[in-house]
Amino acid sequence: MAINTVPPLIAAQLNYLLSNSPLPINVEQMWSGSKHHGLLDRFTLVIPFCLDYIRWDVIYNALYPLAAPDIIFGPEDESFRPYHVGGGDGDLKSPRKSLSDWNCKDPTWLLSLILELRELYMTYQRKRVGEVDDERLKFELSTIVPREGIEMYMRSGIEKTEEVKFAVPLLGVDINKMVTGCPWRHQQKIFLEVIFPVGRKYRHAPSTPRLKLVASPELKALFSTEDFRLPPWLDDMCMAEYLPILEGLLQSQIVDAVSSIDVRRKFIVALAPLFGRPVEADPVFCRKVAFLTSSGVFTFLVHFSLPLQFPKQQPVLMLQSSQHFNPSGAPIKSPVITEFPWSSTWESSEMAERFFDFLVEECLNFKKYCNESLLQQR
Amino acid sequence: MDDLPLQKIQISGPTLASLLQRFSSSPGDVDGLLFGRVTHIATSTFSDDDPTTTAAASSSSFDSPTLIATITSFMGSTSTSTFYDSAGRLNLLSLRRLFSDNQTLSLLGWFSGRRKTPLRPSMRESAVTSSLSSKIQFAFQVENSPKSYTFSPCVFLLLTTPFHDQLIHTHEYRAYQFRLSTESFEPQTLDVINIGPAFRGHYGAFCPNSQFPLLPCQLRVSSSMAEDENCESESLKSMERVSEDQRVLDMCAEDFDVGRLNRLIGSDAANYAGELEDMYKKMLAKLEGLAKFVEKSSARVLEQENRNMKLRYRVAGLE
Numbered sequence: 001m002a003i004n005t006v007p008p009l010i011a012a013q014l015n016y017l018l019s020n021s022p023l024p025i026n027v028e029q030m031w032s033g034s035k036h037h038g039l040l041d042r043f044t045l046v047i048p049f050c051l052d053y054i055r056w057d058v059i060y061n062a063l064y065p066l067a068a069p070d071i072i073f074g075p076e077d078e079s080f081r082p083y084h085v086g087g088g089d090g091d092l093k094s095p096r097k098s099l100s101d102w103n104c105k106d107p108t109w110l111l112s113l114i115l116e117l118r119e120l121y122m123t124y125q126r127k128r129v130g131e132v133d134d135e136r137l138k139f140e141l142s143t144i145v146p147r148e149g150i151e152m153y154m155r156s157g158i159e160k161t162e163e164v165k166f167a168v169p170l171l172g173v174d175i176n177k178m179v180t181g182c183p184w185r186h187q188q189k190i191f192l193e194v195i196f197p198v199g200r201k202y203r204h205a206p207s208t209p210r211l212k213l214v215a216s217p218e219l220k221a222l223f224s225t226e227d228f229r230l231p232p233w234l235d236d237m238c239m240a241e242y243l244p245i246l247e248g249l250l251q252s253q254i255v256d257a258v259s260s261i262d263v264r265r266k267f268i269v270a271l272a273p274l275f276g277r278p279v280e281a282d283p284v285f286c287r288k289v290a291f292l293t294s295s296g297v298f299t300f301l302v303h304f305s306l307p308l309q310f311p312k313q314q315p316v317l318m319l320q321s322s323q324h325f326n327p328s329g330a331p332i333k334s335p336v337i338t339e340f341p342w343s344s345t346w347e348s349s350e351m352a353e354r355f356f357d358f359l360v361e362e363c364l365n366f367k368k369y370c371n372e373s374l375l376q377q378r
Numbered sequence: 379m380d381d382l383p384l385q386k387i388q389i390s391g392p393t394l395a396s397l398l399q400r401f402s403s404s405p406g407d408v409d410g411l412l413f414g415r416v417t418h419i420a421t422s423t424f425s426d427d428d429p430t431t432t433a434a435a436s437s438s439s440f441d442s443p444t445l446i447a448t449i450t451s452f453m454g455s456t457s458t459s460t461f462y463d464s465a466g467r468l469n470l471l472s473l474r475r476l477f478s479d480n481q482t483l484s485l486l487g488w489f490s491g492r493r494k495t496p497l498r499p500s501m502r503e504s505a506v507t508s509s510l511s512s513k514i515q516f517a518f519q520v521e522n523s524p525k526s527y528t529f530s531p532c533v534f535l536l537l538t539t540p541f542h543d544q545l546i547h548t549h550e551y552r553a554y555q556f557r558l559s560t561e562s563f564e565p566q567t568l569d570v571i572n573i574g575p576a577f578r579g580h581y582g583a584f585c586p587n588s589q590f591p592l593l594p595c596q597l598r599v600s601s602s603m604a605e606d607e608n609c610e611s612e613s614l615k616s617m618e619r620v621s622e623d624q625r626v627l628d629m630c631a632e633d634f635d636v637g638r639l640n641r642l643i644g645s646d647a648a649n650y651a652g653e654l655e656d657m658y659k660k661m662l663a664k665l666e667g668l669a670k671f672v673e674k675s676s677a678r679v680l681e682q683e684n685r686n687m688k689l690r691y692r693v694a695g696l697e
């Protein structure tokens with residue numbers, strides 16, 4: 001038996017989970033629980049929950065490969081019991097049923113077990129939050145609950161204060177559908193993270209909760225949450241009032257972001273008659289484009305990088321020689337060029353012409369720069 | 379069933395040592411049952427205060443008695459899920475079968491050992507412990523207590539090994555009491571009781587599991603065959619009794635004649651110290667013989683387990 005291999009039945013279930021999970025679940029580490037053999041039968045799963053991660057250890061037994069796994073939850077969740085004492089056999093969806101009918105040969109069981117347990121964990125956290133003795137929180141809970149997909153989490157924050165965190169999904173629209181030819185595998189979502197401190201000293205002064213906008217990572221190709229300014233949270237506001245304001249603003253900005261793709265696309269199209277057909281371009285979000293041009297016998301690539309705020313924010317240029325190479329064999333690139341004639345009010349055809357004129361001059365400087373670099377190498 | 383808090387849990391040194399040995403020698407995870415007793419310790423309040431405060435103190439001691447659980451033995455297997463299934467439900471039949479031999483001791487709880495895992499109860503262990511502690515049929519009486527209290531098997535002992543292999547720190551363990559009222563695991567201190575002058579006071583809760591049998595010390599072994607027929611039948615009966623007693627003695631000692639017992643007490647007991655030493659020597663010889671026998675049978679069990687393991691691996695496609 002080889003050392004440090006994963007037993008095939010466990011590997012099948014784990015691989016299925018990693019490739020078919022609707023949420024981005026990762027494996028943090030794998031180790032062996034048996035004395036002699038190096039069979040990896042235990043691992044830690046990192047599961048996203050409430051804009052953070054929870055870590056669960058999944059314990060298989062390599063010596064008993066047909067048996068169902070056991071799960072150890074995080075250190076703060078000792079009171080999380082997915083089972084009820086003395087309960088009946090439960091309905092078909094209870095984890096008790098799926099564990100007692102564990103079919104080791106079926107690779108889908110681990111994923112369905114983990115997802116079921118995550119649902120139960122969500123209910124458990126909701127119950128914990130509901131038990132917090134804080135009037136403001138109770139009011140928030142009663143007004144916000146009708147929304148779908150809210151996750152909440154109670155944790156002890158810094159300096160032993162308890163905090164309750166809400167992750168509210170915003171915008172019922174399907175952002176994936178708004179982008180033509182969107183390459184995203186997962187559904188992109190934007191969440192508002194609201195953290196309420198819970199403690200006695202805050203009872204008389206309802207303070208502003210900590211707010212943060214969090215988006216799934218792939219969304220930054222279209223829309224940047226860091227650039228979005230959250231509307232202010234006025235005193236005595238509650239989530240039910242704040243959310244519609246926020247969503248209205250967000251909706252208009254997302255629509256703007258989607259239409260700015262077209263603005264960028266128009267610019268790239270305007271460059272083509274002057275520079276030729278692009279060598280490389282990003283067709284979906286139109287953030288980058290590269291052209292191959294020449295000035296005399298000097299052939300080089302021009303890289304345009306278009307920011308999300310184009311045309312309010314200017315693009316960035318970079319030149320790359322195809323004839324000069326540095327000692328490690330990579331082509332010589334110019335430093336990033338930001339100084340060029342530019343105005344956001346120009347038409348895209350005029351922008352293209354100005355760039356062309358600028359590059360006619362600039363490429364000579366770049367040629368000199370490349371030659372000097374080569375001389376320095378010798 | 380009363381849900382009473384334990385003050386602490388005691389375990390004898392040899393029991394803990396053999397638990398750890400069982401865990402460390404097993405190729406995989408282990409679990410098993412813990413047996414022992416729960417005793418009530420009378421707390422004495424010595425105070426010179428006025429009677430009202432002492433009355434209050436004594437009444438509070440009646441409300442929550444001081445209970446100490448003592449683990450004296452265990453029964454373990456080298457596999458897991460011996461008396462429960464994957465979902466944590468108890469298999470009452472196998473549970474009964476496991477501890478039907480142990481009539482003198484009560485089921486205190488169970489233990490689980492798993493390598494390189496965090497030292498806190500897992501999902502299945504929580505389910506099993508809560509099921510076990512809610513089963514009324516396993517509840518037992520608290521000993522030595524003025525009021526009648528029943529206690530359910532709610533002790534859980536968890537053994538793990540540290541995550542990274544270390545030379546000095548090889549095992550970790552923690553004992554919990556599962557409280558039905560709050561459905562939570564309360565960690566308890568685990569006191570190790572050893573034999574020795576420092577522990578003399580603590581060893582009071584222990585009593586022998588296998589007691590020396592009750593045997594008559596005055597035997598009328600007829601030295602001469604009597605001519606009477608009555609005497610014949612009587613001597614036959616007495617010979618049967620003697621051989622029966624010898625058989626019982628042979629369970630504890632090796633080759634110690636029953637007839638020598640009368641030299642231990644009474645008028646013939648001039649040299650009883652020598653006789654007693656001899657008897658102890660024979661008892662130790664018996665123990666040694668038993669140990670050898672157990673060793674041989676353990677070797678055969680190990681062979682069989684290895685065969686089973688190979689079959690399991692073949693089924694799992696690991697070969």
